[in-house]
Amino acid sequence: MSSDKRGGADADAAGERPTAFGTLLRDWRKRALLTQEELAARAKLNARTIRRLEAGELRRPRGTSVRLLAEALRLDDAELAMLIHAARSAPESPGPARAPLRHLPADVVAFVGRERELAALDDTGDLGTAGTVVITAIDGMAGVGKTALAVHAAHRFAPRFPDGDLFIDLHGYTHGMVPVGPAEALARVLAVLGVPGESIPQHADDRAALYRSLLADRKMLIVLDNAADEAQVRPLLPGSGGSLVLITSRRRLVGLDDARTVPVGVLPPAEAVALLTRTAGHERVAGEPPEALAELARRCGRLPLAIRLAAARLKAHPTWSVGHLLARLEEHHRRLSELHAGERSVTAALDLSYRGLAVADQRAYRLLGLHAGTDIAPDAAAALLATSVGQAAGLLDRLLEGNLLQEPVPGRYRFHDLIRAHAAALAGQEPEAERRAAVNRLLDHYSRAATAAMDRLYPYEADMRPRLPPGDGPLTAMDDAEEWLEAELPNLLALAQHAAEHGYLRHIRHLSATLHRCLRIRGRNPEAETLSTRALAAARTAADRTGEMEALIALGEIRHRQSRYETAIEDNVRALDIARATGHRSGELRALNSLGLLRAVHGEHTLSIENFAQALAIARETGHHSGQLDALIGAGHIHRMVGQHGEAADSLAEALDIARETGHRTGEVRTLLALGHVHLGRGEYEAATDRFTRALELANGTEHRLGQLDGLISLGDMHRIGGRYEQADACYERALDLARELGNRNWQFEAIHGTGRLRHEQGHHDQALDSHQEALRLAADLDQPGDQTRAHDGLAHAHAALGRHEDARHHWSQALAILSKLGTDHTDEPGVDADTISANLAALGPGGSEPRREP
Numbered sequence: 119m120s121s122d123k124r125g126g127a128d129a130d131a132a133g134e135r136p137t138a139f140g141t142l143l144r145d146w147r148k149r150a151l152l153t154q155e156e157l158a159a160r161a162k163l164n165a166r167t168i169r170r171l172e173a174g175e176l177r178r179p180r181g182t183s184v185r186l187l188a189e190a191l192r193l194d195d196a197e198l199a200m201l202i203h204a205a206r207s208a209p210e211s212p213g214p215a216r217a218p219l220r221h222l223p224a225d226v227v228a229f230v231g232r233e234r235e236l237a238a239l240d241d242t243g244d245l246g247t248a249g250t251v252v253i254t255a256i257d258g259m260a261g262v263g264k265t266a267l268a269v270h271a272a273h274r275f276a277p278r279f280p281d282g283d284l285f286i287d288l289h290g291y292t293h294g295m296v297p298v299g300p301a302e303a304l305a306r307v308l309a310v311l312g313v314p315g316e317s318i319p320q321h322a323d324d325r326a327a328l329y330r331s332l333l334a335d336r337k338m339l340i341v342l343d344n345a346a347d348e349a350q351v352r353p354l355l356p357g358s359g360g361s362l363v364l365i366t367s368r369r370r371l372v373g374l375d376d377a378r379t380v381p382v383g384v385l386p387p388a389e390a391v392a393l394l395t396r397t398a399g400h401e402r403v404a405g406e407p408p409e410a411l412a413e414l415a416r417r418c419g420r421l422p423l424a425i426r427l428a429a430a431r432l433k434a435h436p437t438w439s440v441g442h443l444l445a446r447l448e449e450h451h452r453r454l455s456e457l458h459a460g461e462r463s464v465t466a467a468l469d470l471s472y473r474g475l476a477v478a479d480q481r482a483y484r485l486l487g488l489h490a491g492t493d494i495a496p497d498a499a500a501a502l503l504a505t506s507v508g509q510a511a512g513l514l515d516r517l518l519e520g521n522l523l524q525e526p527v528p529g530r531y532r533f534h535d536l537i538r539a540h541a542a543a544l545a546g547q548e549p550e551a552e553r554r555a556a557v558n559r560l561l562d563h564y565s566r567a568a569t570a571a572m573d574r575l576y577p578y579e580a581d582m583r584p585r586l587p588p589g590d591g592p593l594t595a596m597d598d599a600e601e602w603l604e605a606e607l608p609n610l611l612a613l614a615q616h617a618a619e620h621g622y623l624r625h626i627r628h629l630s631a632t633l634h635r636c637l638r639i640r641g642r643n644p645e646a647e648t649l650s651t652r653a654l655a656a657a658r659t660a661a662d663r664t665g666e667m668e669a670l671i672a673l674g675e676i677r678h679r680q681s682r683y684e685t686a687i688e689d690n691v692r693a694l695d696i697a698r699a700t701g702h703r704s705g706e707l708r709a710l711n712s713l714g715l716l717r718a719v720h721g722e723h724t725l726s727i728e729n730f731a732q733a734l735a736i737a738r739e740t741g742h743h744s745g746q747l748d749a750l751i752g753a754g755h756i757h758r759m760v761g762q763h764g765e766a767a768d769s770l771a772e773a774l775d776i777a778r779e780t781g782h783r784t785g786e787v788r789t790l791l792a793l794g795h796v797h798l799g800r801g802e803y804e805a806a807t808d809r810f811t812r813a814l815e816l817a818n819g820t821e822h823r824l825g826q827l828d829g830l831i832s833l834g835d836m837h838r839i840g841g842r843y844e845q846a847d848a849c850y851e852r853a854l855d856l857a858r859e860l861g862n863r864n865w866q867f868e869a870i871h872g873t874g875r876l877r878h879e880q881g882h883h884d885q886a887l888d889s890h891q892e893a894l895r896l897a898a899d900l901d902q903p904g905d906q907t908r909a910h911d912g913l914a915h916a917h918a919a920l921g922r923h924e925d926a927r928h929h930w931s932q933a934l935a936i937l938s939k940l941g942t943d944h945t946d947e948p949g950v951d952a953d954t955i956s957a958n959l960a961a962l963g964p965g966g967s968e969p970r971r972e973p
Contacts, residue, residue, distance in 0.1 A: 139204040140174045146191045147172075161190035163576060167597065177207050185783055186817055193549045200817035219310065220281030222341065223526030225273045226266045227463050228396045228426075231389030238380045239271045239364075251356045255371040258382035260291065261464045263422035264366040265343050267382060272364060273342050279362065281336040284310060286354070287492065290346030291368055293539035294490055295612060299347045300353040304329055307354070309604065318682060319859065320643050322353060322745050328859065330357040337361060344535070346818045348373035390415035390425060397429035397521075403440065404795045410440040417447050418467060421430030421532060427467035428650040430521040431474055446470055468540045470732050471520055482513040483522060484548060485556050486533070487541030490616035493532040497594050498609075501563030502556050506682065530605075557616075562623040564588050564613055565604070568632045571599040576635060578744055578782045582708070582795050584631050584668070586624075603636055611645060618652035625657045627665040634672045647676045667696040667705045674712050683901065714752045718759070721940035726756045747776050747785045754792050758799055759946040787816045787825035794832055799948060807836045827853055827865040832874055838876050846876050867896040867905055874912045878919065886916040903944045907933045911950045914958065923962045930959050 147157050154168040161168075163186060171179055184205050185812060188198045239254060240470055256264050269285075286303055289295045298306075304325035308318050311332050321323050337360040345351045345367040345502030348467075352374070357362060371377060383392060391411050395403055403411060418424035431443060447466050470482060486494065514531050517523040523531045534539060565586055573580050574596070596602045610633060617625040626834055630653035637646035645759065650672040657665030674689035690712045697705035714729035715740035730753040737746035750773035757766035770793045777785035794809030816822070816827030834849030854869035890912035897905035914929035937943060937952050944951035 121443075122680040127749045139179065139201070139313060140172045142201055142204050143187065144172045145155070145166075146193065147196070149951075150191055152191075157187070157190055163187070189781060197464040198819070199815055202815060205819070218280060220276075221285045221310065221323060222272050222283050223269055223285060223524075225944065227490075228393065229266060229270045230393040231272075231385060232267055232382075232397055234264075235267055235380050235382060236271060236274075238378075239267075240274075251359060251361050251363070253365065253374060253377040254380060255354060255365045255367065255374060255377050256380045256382055257367050257370045259421075260368060261423035261534075262382050262384060262420045264368075264382050266422060266532045268341050268343065268364045268366050275339055275362065279337045279339040279360075281338045281571075283341070285343065288345050288350055289349060289492070290344045292344065292492075292535050293542055295492070297350060297617070300350060301325060301644055302642070303350075303354055305640065306608075308332070309640065313859070318640060318642070324858075326353040329354070332356045333361055335770075339537045340364070340589045342366070345369075347371070351384045365626075365949070368767060378588075382451065384420035385422060385425075387412060387415065387420065387926070390420040393422060394418075394425050394429050397426050402432055402436075406440045410444065414440055414444055414447075419464070421464060423536060424464045424467040426521045427464075427471045431470055433468075434474060436518065443470075447665055458907060464536050465540065468522075468537060472524060472540075472544070475516075475520070479513060479516055482510075483541055484545045485539065486517075486523075487508065487543070487698055488553060488557055489560065489834070491607070491612045493526070493530045494934075495530055496564055498560060499531075502558070502560040504559060507663070526796065526816060557620070557622065558625075561613060561617055561622055561629075562586060563630065565611055565625055565628045567594040567596070567602070567606070568596065568610060568629065568636075571603050572598040572632055572636060575603075578780050578785070579635065581742065582744060584628050586628060590627065607633075607640075611649070614649055618656055623656045623662065623665075624662045625651050627662065631668050631672065634675075638676070643676050643679060649674065663696050663700050664702060664705070666703060667709075668699070670696070671708050671712065672704065676708075678712065678716060683716055683719050686714065690716065693794035698940070701776060703736055703740050704742060704745065705747075707733050707740070707742055710736070711745065711752060714749070715755070716757055719902060719904075721942055723942065724754055724761050727753060727760075730756065743780050744775055744782065744785070747773050747780075747782060747789075750776070751785070751788050751792055754789075758796050759943065759944075760794070760942070761799075763796055763799055767793070770796065783816060783820045784825065785824050787813050787820070787822050787829075790816070791828045795946075798835070803839060807833070810836060823856065824862075824865075827856055827862070827868075830856070831865070831868045834869075834872050834876075838872070838879060843876060843880055847873070850876065855934070861949075863896055863900055864902075865901075867893050867900070867909075870896065871905075871908060871912060874916070878912070878916055883916045883919045885915060887920075890916060901935045903940055907936045907945050908935070908947050908950050911947075911955065914955075918962065920957075927959060927962055930955050930962075934959075 150157070152160070154172070157163075158168045161183075163183060167183070171183075176901070184201060188201055190630050191197075193201060235256075239256075256268055260262050269732045272283060272285075284307060284609065286298075286307060288298045290297045290301065299322075301322035304322060305318050308325060308329060311329075313328065313332070319328060331354040338356075340356070340361060340363045342354055342363060342365045343350050345365050347367075347369060348371050349631045351365055351371070355374075365371065365374075365377075370379065370381070372379075384390070391408075394411060394415050404449050414428060415425060418428050428443060428447070432438060432440070435532070446468060472480060475483060482499075485502055486499065489498075494514075494516060496500075496507050496511040499514055500507045501512055503513065505513075514523060516526055519530065521532060522537055525531055548556075564587060569583065569585070572583065592604070599892065610629060614626055614629040614633070616622075617629065630649045633649065634646060636647070637643070650669050654666060654669035654673065656662075657669055670689045670693035672691065674686045675681075675684040677689065690709045694706060694709040694713065696702070697709055709730045713727045714733065717723075717726035719731060730749045734746060734749035736742070737749055750769045754766045754769035754773065757763070757769060774786065774789045775792070776782070777789055790809050790813035793811065795807060797803075797806035810829055810832040813825060817825030817829055830849045830853035834846045834853065837843070837846035837849060840883050849871045850869050854866060854873070855867055857863075857865035871893040874893060877883070877889060878886040890909050894906060894909035894913065897903075897909050910929040910933040914926040914933070917923075917925035917929065933950070934952060936940035937945075937955075943953070
């Protein structure tokens with residue numbers, strides 16, 4: 119069914135135009151006699167968010183926010199549908215449909231010189247607006263000002279690129295951090311470009327293809343900062359369109375085809391003195407001998423980073439002369455003679471800056487060097503430093519004033535790579551007990567904040583996540599849990615890796631289990647697998663059987679999504695053994711539910727039903743609502759597959775009650791879809807269409823991508839059965855596009871197979887053959903014999919319609935052989951069963967008419 123008809127099923131029934139989201143929200147809030155602040159508190163949202171939604175100032179509201187508002191306002195089903203429709207109909211932002219992205223960090227305030235380099239960059243900037251992709255690589259030694267130059271030039275160029283700008287720090291040379299891999303970088307940038315998490319493909323090549331497709335009709339400026347090598351940046355380069363890419367690296371990236379290079383050396387003497395004067399302040403160095411200023415710039419290696427640090431020292435000590443500062447630098451230069459010239463200049467300036475700090479600030483500088491993440495906010499710094507948020511903010515600001523920290527966006531601080539290395543080296547001088555205590559506090563803070571965010575977004579799964587004991591650290595102010603997770607995810611992943619590598623076993627277990635769903639819904643399965651693998655190794659090292667079980671279940675879920683079924687079964691069987699040996703009932707429940715789904719893939723329906731029955735008994739005994747819901751939906755699905763429609767309906771009716779009672783929206787979507795299939799199996803087409811439509815509306819409102827796919831395919835089938843071929847074609851096409859975006863080959867099969875059935879019924883039998891042949895290849899690759907049976911049946915029908923009876927006989931015979939091997943007589947598609955296929959084969963006698971497949 120087309121999106122306009124589906125979205126307006128309730129709101130437009132009387133021919134009225136859909137009401138604006140802000141107007142609906144305001145009217146229903148007033149009806150409930152709530153102020154904006156009271157609604158915000160009830161919905162667990164920020165009052166400012168409510169004001170902006172009602173005023174129409176926000177982009178299209180998130181599905182999670184819509185659900186929370188509907189629950190807070192106690193909307194009925196019809197009103198919820200109206201609100202969802204209004205949200206989906208809202209523009210992405212006020213004014214233009216696609217607002218430009220602006221992700222550049224702040225420009226350098228005291229930028230001086232570099233006229234030659236800027237002139238070269240200006241030429242490339244002009245080319246980038248001419249409808250071609252222009253790539254410019256800026257290279258030079260550490261501390262020479264590559265990032266400052268790239269950001270300054272980007273701010274100059276930004277007005278030429280109407281679709282906005284992106285900035286990605288690849289951490290190619292960041293101390294203590296692994297360079298950002300292309301797959302992870304693509305996942306981040308696709309999310310920024312508006313691709314929903316579950317629509318981000320699993321494989322790096324598919325992500326790169328989607329990225330290039332999104333940029334093909336845009337004019338964007340992209341800064342790839344701190345690249346390690348060509349392989350890291352190549353997948354991040356647009357393929358067409360009018361975009362400009364600026365890359366910074368310590369290496370000369372000669373392997374990038376057609377890339378222009380702009381080498382950056384130390385500042386010329388006059389520019390070095392100008393930077394020193396501007397940073398320290400003209401009044402501060404007025405009266406100083408010009409030769410002393412020139413010597414100070416030379417002693418700083420004419421490196422912008424070292425010059426800014428030296429200038430900050432002058433500003434901090436009004437009684438010092440330039441000669442006084444020179445003498446101090448000379449002392450440090452002699453002590454650092456073993457270092458290279460540039461490194462020696464920066465380190466000497468850093469040592470001098472550090473020694474000039476107050477004792478509390480020195481401690482903050484050292485301990486911040488322990489932070490393994492990309493940047494830090496005041497609340498996290500407070501945890502690390504064991505102080506209040508207000509005091510931490512003051513410490514961060516003082517380090518910022520001394521040019522020891524940067525603030526690329528308001529409220530988030532980070533080190534320059536060389537300063538990070540310096541701080542980390544000083545942190546190494548701290549007693550080990552103090553270092554571990556600080557890192558423990560930081561990990562506790564992030565772990566509790568991540569738990570709070572996930573509990574707010576997925577409260578019905580809280581009993582499936584591990585808990586840390588209550589702590590007394592600073593609380594994280596979190597207006598929007600999803601935005602907090604997006605901002606902090608790089609830190610969380612870096613800290614989880616640090617925890618795994620340095621023996622913080624409790625935290626790697628907690629972070630892995632807590633972030634598992636967050637990563638999966640963002641399409642970041644490789645990172646989820648890596649994190650769970652580290653958690654598994656840590657658990658085994660510590661002989662932590664519960665942690666081992668949790669990691670195995672998580673790995674099984676990831677591998678199931680990747681169609682690695684045999685490995686997923688092995689993971690869950692091992693997890694089940696541990697759960698039973700240790701008496702861990704909820705772990706046993708989760709493993710059984712996962713195994714029930716996996717057994718069904720291979721047609722082991724009896725064993726699958728047994729797994730779900732065991733899981734259901736445990737869930738009822740322990741009061742585990744989400745586990746009970748999963749078991750009932752799984753059992754209902756399998757009962758339907760084996761033709762036990764009454765048992766299926768009973769299981770699903772109970773599941774629907776639980777989902778609605780607990781506010782489990784995704785569970786409600788899954789249950790409605792399963793009930794729709796039960797009605798379809800009974801030939802109750804009107805009831806089936808109603809269930810599928812309702813499920814798709816809910817899936818759209820909650821951004822439940824797999825629910826959208828199931829709903830689209832199911833409605834496509836209903837339209838095809840009803841002879842509404844144009845609507846069916848639209849549903850299958852939308853489903854295929856979404857499945858390819860997600861990288862979900864199971865649903866690609868369903869969309870292609872459904873299209874094949876449709877083409878056959880339209881009389882386009884050659885096109886049907888093409889679709890079913892592609893579907894068969896997919897089913898074989900996925901090792902899904904039930905789907906192979908369905909594809910063979912589709913091919914047989916198409917061949918029979920074309921008079922190729924031997925080919926038809928071959929494919930129906932193959933279908934029967936697979937069913938026999940599986941030990942079943944049917945598939946979950948109506949009309950694809952042993953009796954019908956045998957009848958079709960019998961009809962292929964001499965002069966036999968084309969077999970007919972029941973809908």
